[in-house]
Amino acid sequence: MLRLEGVTKSFGGKHAVDGVSLVVPAGQMVGVIGRSGAGKSTLLRMINRLGDPTSGRILFGDTDVTALRGRPLRAWRARCAMIFQQFNLAGRLDVLTNVMMGRAFHLPATRALFKMWSDEEKAQALSALESLDMARMAGQRAETLSGGQQQRVAIARALIQQPDIVLADEPIASLDPRNTKVVMDALQHINRHLGITVICNLHSLDLARGCCDRLVGMAGGRVVFDDVPAALTEATARELYGLEAGDVMGHGAPPPVPLPAGAQPGFALAGS
Amino acid sequence: MDAVRARYPEHFTRWSRQRLSMIGIAAALFVLLLFGMGELGFFDGTLLTGFGRLFEIAGLMLPPDPGSWAHARAYGMALIETVAIALLGTVAAGVLALPVGLLAARNVTAQRIVRFLARRSLDTIRSVDILIWALIWINVVGLGPFAGALAIMTSDIGSFGKLFSEAIEAADRKPVEGIASTGGSHLMGIRFGILPEVFPVLASQVLYYFESNTRSATIIGIVGAGGIGLHLAEAIRTLELQQTSFIILMILVTVAAIDVVSSQLRFAMIGRRAGIGK
Numbered sequence: 001m002l003r004l005e006g007v008t009k010s011f012g013g014k015h016a017v018d019g020v021s022l023v024v025p026a027g028q029m030v031g032v033i034g035r036s037g038a039g040k041s042t043l044l045r046m047i048n049r050l051g052d053p054t055s056g057r058i059l060f061g062d063t064d065v066t067a068l069r070g071r072p073l074r075a076w077r078a079r080c081a082m083i084f085q086q087f088n089l090a091g092r093l094d095v096l097t098n099v100m101m102g103r104a105f106h107l108p109a110t111r112a113l114f115k116m117w118s119d120e121e122k123a124q125a126l127s128a129l130e131s132l133d134m135a136r137m138a139g140q141r142a143e144t145l146s147g148g149q150q151q152r153v154a155i156a157r158a159l160i161q162q163p164d165i166v167l168a169d170e171p172i173a174s175l176d177p178r179n180t181k182v183v184m185d186a187l188q189h190i191n192r193h194l195g196i197t198v199i200c201n202l203h204s205l206d207l208a209r210g211c212c213d214r215l216v217g218m219a220g221g222r223v224v225f226d227d228v229p230a231a232l233t234e235a236t237a238r239e240l241y242g243l244e245a246g247d248v249m250g251h252g253a254p255p256p257v258p259l260p261a262g263a264q265p266g267f268a269l270a271g272s
Numbered sequence: 273m274d275a276v277r278a279r280y281p282e283h284f285t286r287w288s289r290q291r292l293s294m295i296g297i298a299a300a301l302f303v304l305l306l307f308g309m310g311e312l313g314f315f316d317g318t319l320l321t322g323f324g325r326l327f328e329i330a331g332l333m334l335p336p337d338p339g340s341w342a343h344a345r346a347y348g349m350a351l352i353e354t355v356a357i358a359l360l361g362t363v364a365a366g367v368l369a370l371p372v373g374l375l376a377a378r379n380v381t382a383q384r385i386v387r388f389l390a391r392r393s394l395d396t397i398r399s400v401d402i403l404i405w406a407l408i409w410i411n412v413v414g415l416g417p418f419a420g421a422l423a424i425m426t427s428d429i430g431s432f433g434k435l436f437s438e439a440i441e442a443a444d445r446k447p448v449e450g451i452a453s454t455g456g457s458h459l460m461g462i463r464f465g466i467l468p469e470v471f472p473v474l475a476s477q478v479l480y481y482f483e484s485n486t487r488s489a490t491i492i493g494i495v496g497a498g499g500i501g502l503h504l505a506e507a508i509r510t511l512e513l514q515q516t517s518f519i520i521l522m523i524l525v526t527v528a529a530i531d532v533v534s535s536q537l538r539f540a541m542i543g544r545r546a547g548i549g550k
Binding site for chain 2: 048050074075076077078079081082084086087088089090091092093097101102103104105109112113154157158161
């Protein structure tokens, strides 16, 4: 069970994340929604400790994640895999080596630095790739793959971490619709069949509604909604997304704001 | 138009203060140049007579001729030695500069004091010219190609350290973050997140320096650090001008050949060899 207690992150006096408290039971699939700049990424990065909270605590079971340093911190990161919007692979390394980085914490440094993987480790990485239909690309440089393929490599890397939690930070924001489906299906599979907790930042509300057990809506760094997807009314969604609401809900633009009587749009500019 | 001029007068002044000061500075620099040329004897007529002599020398250089077969052989061997000095010095410098470059890079070394020390020591090395290093090493290990290779190595550690650290700092942060997110150590992040990306850049810098060092190696040969430079200096001193031009031609061909090979190697390394890896 993951517990956040009053987690706050400030950048230069501005709160990117402001007093977030959440409890995520094991095995849940949580979608974090909200417009860009709502603090979703900052929140996820703090859970993995790529960013440190300014105040508040993050607990996993009895462990205070926020207090970890050095090796225990790396052990936590190994249990808490992260998938990024931009995949964060090493482009010039082959796919297999990239996936192998999922074992980075467990591999002895001397062996790993010379890329001396054991047969067992290779088999593990290849079967993770196979489950995502990517095994035949194992020898290829990551930078030669399409975005969707790279994201699948990144998921394979997360899988061989054998994590308790998978954090996905806008995993489909750089992908086309077909790859969006492949990646979201993979995340759902990880959650449903492997029982791993998945916390996923999503910009698209329709997608989040379809995939997640629970939605956490953020606005201005605060949690403003936390319930099952069915409880999210159109009004709440509008409040969450403001002007972006039309884009993320998939039914056209929001109705045009009625103009005051007598005003002629476009005319004001010509006169001045 | 007058209305616009009244609103933005600063764009309509013909002689703005900025423009006047620019003209003033340019004029002052020109006067300084003339004064300096006068001091160095540019206007005493030696230049004119000297020009004639230059053509005379050029005439005496033709046709290039080593003089004898034995000379040609000696020059060939010396040239090979020069290339060897350049290659050894450059490769050794590259290998030694990598750790220093890592220490001097902000995204690798968090401790400011370590970075500061690494950078300042690189500056110190760079502030001494290769010719001075050659003289120093000749005092340490004696005349000969070993001193030459050491001179190139020390001088290039300074340049490589700086170039490498800049290339490393320009590396993309995302792969490193990807490895950090899986619990990988800082060392793993450097090894798999940074080095694969910067390696082609570093290698092409080393190759370029190899080519440029072949030219430097001829210079340090003149002070006695091995290679073709000694023969070149001697030929000029004894006014064997046909031999001089022969040696210069040999150097020219060698540098051109190295240039061709190294640029091909560089493109091969940076080039996107799409498809199957090893």
